[in-house]
Amino acid sequence: MNLLKIAALIFVFATSFAASSTAALAEETASSPAAATAEIISRIEKGLVEVSKSDFSAAQVQLKAARFASEAIAGSSETAKKAHATLMQGQIQAKKGDIQKATEELNKAIALYKSL
Template identity: 50%
Template sequence: MNIIKITLLSLSMAANFGLCSVTAMAAETTASSSVGVSETISHLEKALVEIAKSDFNTAQVHLKAARTSGEKITGNETIVKQAGALVIQGQIKAKLGDIKAASEELNKAISLYKSL
């Protein structure tokens, strides 16, 4: 009888621990995704400021950081891919010195990231 009680107790404890760890991991993923979105938006806004000043070298640094943090974002994959493509297009246009087009692309990317 004691063996049955001990077995049932250890099985229930193992199941409880498994459920708690899955819940904690899901909460951690959501928190890291929101941090990634805000970090990406921050870098894009800093890049926009630098592009407006025609400081394209500093803007490129922020755009690279935005692309790196954007790769860590989870959520709607379609929106994340579209926003990433817009950041790449903005980066290309900033390298070419096209302030207006780069700003438009990056503003579109920011609005997509904010929708997440």
């Protein structure tokens, strides 16, 4: 019975930590567009590495975080909107398991974010 209580307590702590980490990321990216852009590029590059290793679940985590950060600046310019759409296409291709198309789309997205 004590083991069950400890497991439940650990689960609650882990869940609250995960929720606060996501909120901290959202707060950080909303503060500065330049910092948000750097975060997005970093996440896409990490996702690209995972795609090249055919580790699509790890790639999805990185690309989802990049999309989350991208939503904060997606409405600021036409280039940002296009970069966000390209990132979404890259994530879709990675989810399908198409390494070549995902790599192309993610490289396009990186180039667009670097131009911001």
